Amino acid sequence: MELKNSTILITGGTSGIGLEFVKQLTQQGANIIITGRNLDKLNETKKQFPQVAIFQSDVSNPKDIEELFQKVTRQFPDLNIIINNAGIMRNLSLHDTSMSLENITAELDIDLSGVIQMNHQFLPHLKTKESAAIVNISSGLAFIPFPVSPIYSAAKAGLHAYTRVLRLQLRNTPVKVFEIAPPATDTSLGDAFTGLVDPSMNMKVDKMVSQSIQGLLKDNLEIKPGMSKMMKTLGRFAPDFALNFMHSSIEKARRNK
Numbered sequence: 001m002e003l004k005n006s007t008i009l010i011t012g013g014t015s016g017i018g019l020e021f022v023k024q025l026t027q028q029g030a031n032i033i034i035t036g037r038n039l040d041k042l043n044e045t046k047k048q049f050p051q052v053a054i055f056q057s058d059v060s061n062p063k064d065i066e067e068l069f070q071k072v073t074r075q076f077p078d079l080n081i082i083i084n085n086a087g088i089m090r091n092l093s094l095h096d097t098s099m100s101l102e103n104i105t106a107e108l109d110i111d112l113s114g115v116i117q118m119n120h121q122f123l124p125h126l127k128t129k130e131s132a133a134i135v136n137i138s139s140g141l142a143f144i145p146f147p148v149s150p151i152y153s154a155a156k157a158g159l160h161a162y163t164r165v166l167r168l169q170l171r172n173t174p175v176k177v178f179e180i181a182p183p184a185t186d187t188s189l190g191d192a193f194t195g196l197v198d199p200s201m202n203m204k205v206d207k208m209v210s211q212s213i214q215g216l217l218k219d220n221l222e223i224k225p226g227m228s229k230m231m232k233t234l235g236r237f238a239p240d241f242a243l244n245f246m247h248s249s250i251e252k253a254r255r256n257k
Helices: 016-027 039-048 062-075 106-126 150-169 188-193 205-217 228-237 239-256
Strands: 007-011 031-036 053-056 079-084 132-137 175-180
Touching (some): 007 016, 007 106, 039 053, 062 106, 079 106, 106 132, 106 150, 132 150, 150 175, 175 205
Parallel strands (some): 079 132, 132 175
């Protein structure tokens, strides 16, 4: 996939993996547009990267997506790549019945439905380009669920399945469909799990994004940086062992806190 001179929209581009994509794709010579819910963070990113265009938008809100589409395609008709990066991850107990029904599905609304709705809205535009791409950021947890983040794991497993079928259905169009499945990465997404997992195992975000970009340049449609390749193998051949091992490790960490 050619990245130089491409016009790329990154959702959730103000922190973590999204912000690192902004940095490294700018170095590749791409034109970058970012979205986020927090206007202050968008403005901070704009100060850091003055050439980046910013739009306040919430991927869980269909009206926001419609408005974003109208504004972006009008101002940036050359848009040809979308990186669906926006996401949340929470430490949840399914025993907690105090959570509202709306709250319990928040990760599905952002991490899965938000991606599907973004792609549905922008796909007709992308299909008009000579070369275009959709890049969905899933997770190594799409292959093995994380015992203390059940809804996030379900959303990413669903995103993995959806991406495979989207790729199949768009096979005869100019739109390539990529999936990047990061392993545990040193971003604020992991803050909710402090003390439960070993942070030294986290992949550095700059290395993770660098490997991902190399995969995009080589047209590797399913990119599994770091430990994610092993997680997919374990998820295929020893899913119960891997899940129970993680559960036991977390329970031991809780007892020792």
